[in-house]
Amino acid sequence: MADDGGGIIKGKIVDADQNPVRGASIGLLETPYATYSDAGGNFEIKGLATGKYVIRVTFVGFKPYDEALQVNSEKVTFVKISLQKEAESLSEVTVVSGINRFNKKETDNVARLPLRNIENPQVYSVIPKEIIAEQVLVDYNSIFKNIPGAAVPVVYNQGRSAMLSRGFTTANFIRNSISGFVYTNIDPANLEVLQAIKGPSGTLFNSGQISFGGLFNRVTKKPLENNKTEIAFTGGSYNLNRLTFDVNRPLTNDKQVLFRINGAVHTEKSFQDQGFSRNIMLAPSFIYKLNDRLDFLLDIEASMYNATSPIRFAPSVTATSVKNIRDLGMDYKRSFLTNSLDYNTQQVNFFGQINYALSGNWKLQTNITRTFSTTKGYVTQLIGVNDSMLRQRAQKENFPYNGVELQQNLIGDFEIGTLRNRIVVGIDYYNQRSDRNTPTVTLPAINFKKPGTAYANFNADKVDSAAARVVPETYATNVSNYSAYVSNVLNITSRFNVMLSLRLDHVDNKGRYDVATAVSTDAFNQAALSPKLGIVYEMIKDKLSLFGNYMNGFDYNAGSDSAGNPFKPQQANQWEIGFKTDLFHHRLTGTISYYDIAVKNILRLAPGGVFNIQDGMQISRGFEAEIIANPVDGLNLITGYTYNDSKLTNAAAHVDGLRPAASGPMHLANFWISYRIVSGKAKGLGAGLGGNYGSASYQTNTHKFKFEIPAYTVFDATAFYDFVKCRVGLKLDNLTNEQYWSFRLAPQMPRRLSANLVFRF
Template sequence: MKINIRLLFTALSLFSSIAYAQTTLKGTVIDENDEPLTGANVILSPTKGTTTDFDGNYSITNIIEGSYTVKVSFLGFKSQSKTIKISGQDTITVNFSLTESNQQLQAVEITGRLKKSYKNDVSFAATKTATAIKDIPQAVSYVTKEVFADQQAYTINDIVKNISGVSQFSYYDDFVLRGFRSGDFYINGLRVLDLFGPNQLLANFERVEVVKGPASATFGNASPGGIMNRVTKKPLTEDRKAINFTLGSFNTLRTTADFTGPINEKKTLLYRLNLAYENSDSFRNLQEFKSYMIAPSISFLPSDKTSVNFDLVISNYDGKLDRGQPIFGATAGTDLNSTPISFAIGQTNDFQKTDVVYSTLSLNHQFSDKLSFNTSYIKSLIEEDLQEHVTSNQFAIDGNGDPIPTLMGLNFSQRQKKTTADNITSYFVYKNNTKNLDHKIVVGFDYNQEKQPIGKAQSRAQGYLLQGGGTSSKLSELDNFLRDEDGNPIPNVPHFDLENPTYRIARTSDYIISDRTRNASKYYTYGFYIQDQINWNKFQFLLGGRQEYYVDIVDYEQLDEKTTTQNKFLPRLGIVYSATKDINVYGTYTESFEPQRASNINNPLAGGPFDPESAFMIETGAKGEFFNNRLAANIAVYYIQNNNILIDANNVENPDLLRQRGQEESKGFELDINGRILPNFSLTANYAYNETIISESDVVEEIGRQKENAPKHQGGFFGKYTFNRGQLDGIGLSLGTNFVSERNTFEETLKLPSYTIMDAGVSYNIDKFNIRFLIKNFFDKTHWVGGYRYTRLFPGAPRNYLLSVGYTF
């Protein structure tokens, strides 16, 4: 028995010595300039791995004896491998110095971005080829998913404050770019249906980028202020998984998940799956919101010459359409605080339900080192079911027809519709050298169509009751309006009392409702284009032209079908000069063209005919990279002239009436900064000065006036500093602010005041957990992000907080 105990003790001692004879591998990864590389992948074959910290350090523990290969990789650098032998050491140190890779960028964005930074290096949308932002002769601003995470941003409206020259016009997907309103919607450089009402979720986006100024030579008809492009997350060649849970003010509950990696050992089949869910209220009365999103993506890389990607995004939005805050009318003054910012018009049984599907298929094939083919197709579908009580944009009237500034006129609407859109772009890229010139020639064809099939229907109740039955909104029929006991006209839909609001389940059966059917319609454009990017010594030239055709059909496939056809040639010229290794200067000339829709042209009540909208821009600027390319800074100076702008005439007697302004001019300068100053200090900052005035108009009083919702000054910054040593190791502090100067509205006497708001937060990283706490609008500043008239303003949120917990594995 004693022998057995001795043998057991000896065996345990031997096992213990082997178990504890394990080694720690550590080291540092730097670049050619001895700067640490943060987030580099360090793999110890076959199964162990880690990433470097802010100082470029890594550590892998519990390594048993044997021979191993250590491989280090980092996007934009050549991978490096070293063989090591572990034979009983406590610690072994292996350092790496990586050199930048000259590997050619993928031709289209099929596999995802590995970098984790506020800085983005490449845009595919601006030139239809993978081009360094520094080499694009036009301002391109962006916000990356790393900024989304640190600002706890969930929708597009949460992040536009990070982009110079871009501000909200309303709560919808509705923005002002360099002074011009734009609701155009692009995903991965392809136009899709705009989403009216719900604000698009960010969970499946890699970044949001804005190509500033007219971009019609690339995208066809487009706003003169620019286009906003959403770039979806693509599959990665490495495994990454993350989940995040958020709670906050206004009963906010959110969760997101992001899974990606290879499906097979050869890494020729990659996947990504993004999920999101939200259930929240609002600081606004009656507003509640539920949404979910499912977004799978698959990339197939059968060879080094061919790559295919498929994206699917399924979203559902269930809430109410927030039409903004009404305030007392002009006769009571212009006090924005006459009603609280929480004040919303509507009734309890209002709703808006929207289903959205986007599906994208992309292919890239490399025939040779010189010739490649690219094609992308996106299908989008939106179904909407809406019931709402909405302002009539007019105050109630008394028996004399004078407005009552504390009673708001209401309309009631029901709407069901389904809209589909298809967009395909196909182009060849040919690279060639002629003496001292390097050419990258793009020749392609785009086709985009939008269909509204038979079935769209809308019912509406509005106006005042007439003595002989029926309703009317025309003041010319005032004497025929049915009166109450006080002699005031009786509305079809009860007025909304701004002093004593009442929210109820509206008895819509009491209204006189008129049905309005909409026949099917179809709108399509197609264009042929050619572009040459030329490199010569320190110069780069971009020469392009596009011939675009626009076909608009109303009463589609009906006996009285009407077709409107327009066409336009659109040039693009640009030059870039490499002033130093780090700084490029550029100049550009571009044009835009937006045809008037046939529904306006052929509407006899609209007041046409109307000329198409056209614009041109001259821009110059500089783009630089600093702190060993960790930080990007761009500055732009521009002038835009826009002609034939069609706007609502705001005519009470004829709500369909439109009018056309002759000309608007926009000029200003912008600054964007993104990236890292220190390895543990990230920063995004922007400033824009913009003067957009109405230079020609049939309304003399408008001339020289700053355009609606176009601030002269706006900007801000957001920075995050993370402690990476000592007792505060892993703690991050963030601080941000943004400001917007005074803005005009459509009411000459109503202005939106300037504001500055601040956000502050703290975060903590421990192992694979990340905890973030952020207070938005820290000083509880009352402000308005946009507005139309007294009847419809859009206040910003008061002080609120968000707390999130994330885990990566």
């Protein structure tokens, strides 16, 4: 008999050889009930009303399993489930690591192939929505504190952002593995996972939208087959109010048509004396499964964002005797602008995908994306004059971007003799156009330590009056990329595989078209080849692998040398070696590696300063480590450390031999540890603590002038009670109220308390 709490489903999960499967995900469709199998493959779901249920079991490397069950509220229902091996796409596995809640490493986005992390020669990190929810993260940029080596986000005037990867500034222009180019704020409400793919990745991704250090791929939420609704509200310090919702519905009884919509409304005041942000985002998505072989996906993301610019301060390189932002004496909570200097952005991002199974081993995949983003309003900057004076600068911006990308992939998994091949062959077309109309206004200098009444002069009326007398910068751009690529993973043995990849890329850049003069400048056509080699040997099958890779990336250079010869593309070549682990039934996964990146063909001014020459180089070497652990049930840990040594060689005299300022801190570390009670009356009660450290870095680093950004250590904490149908959470960011700055010398959020309430039904 079941206890008084209702019906019970008990069961055991095994593989084809009858071995228990630990950490499998078990859920009842169209209900919030879910659990995981233990070390013996056993599981239990309690508190069920009488009725019919469909149990679903998923686990990485196995086919999903569904079974209909009749449950009686007064009885125990027993079931034994045998899972079958799966050689298909890993991206369809919704829960891949069972008890280890933060381990979502298994994805086919990185290699564009069904390749497990342990057999992939590339290093990457994955931050899932479970971490975002537990840490009560209300903005996109805060997610990056969980990625080793990302550092403090650089937030630009339009709300867009960039982070570090292996010493290179890396923008956020990739969405669902192809172009997501938007020059606006990104809301995290529609985010399933954020992937940080490390190293120059020009072989499989559009090199114009990534960096030599890698890329960040935001993977959005997709429709599911069960009914689901989640509504959440977060309120906190500085007038933070945030409402999000996630509604999923099958639109037909046979579940051939699925619909999901995510959305957010967000308002927040700056912690400074002026400044605000307001955001509305909607993200509907549809899946139409025409039959067992053909399905269509349409994913839309649209938002409107109204905000004031974050501080961007540039110290004087000639008249500043202070060499550290902390010592300069600028008031941390003064913005030096007024709320009338705001801007509005809009973005609409369409993503379409068609999947057609040619056979059990071959698939055609078509990806289509169209992006639009625009900024209209005032963006601001502070220009240092000396140790006590600055000038306020504003651009009255009207700046739309339009982009389109078409991509066709053929993905196969086949054998030649005894050798397994997993291959992707693709072609890609990308076009981006922009138009700009921007007058720039600089106001008279003020004393930033004692500004007096002049402080309020930086307002829309003053800027409009001055802008009316300025000739605006007005131009258009048009860039097209044509690419073809192939990547093959050859299993020489079950433990030893080799990846060989190559991309041919051609860019047609129409240059900068000046509307006033009808003249284009800096137009060029260039081509580049990007190879990739990866080797993996599983020293212990499925548990420990030794890997090495050679990877290439490129970036195009406009212009020509003194003889009129067009410049070659910059080329980045990376060599890397390391280990990956997946131990104790996925309770401990880790990556440790050493990399060496050499970027050649960098432009620099020739002696005399008339022409550019192309013989500069940047070296970026480093060490990375990441651990995701679940030592005991309920206890989860993620931690990372990176060391990066970057240097310019054969560069201009004033920076030759120095670390580029944009490379950020040499040492970065992060951790998050949390514990939740997993059984008993207090089940779901938990707490978490995390921290981030960055060593001192530079905003400017030359032989003549250095301006330092001090080291920082920031701690966050959370407490929560996670029920089946609701969640209550408290979050305290920046426990010690640390003062710290981004690369653009923007002060970061001080201590902030937030409360979060989530309803699920």
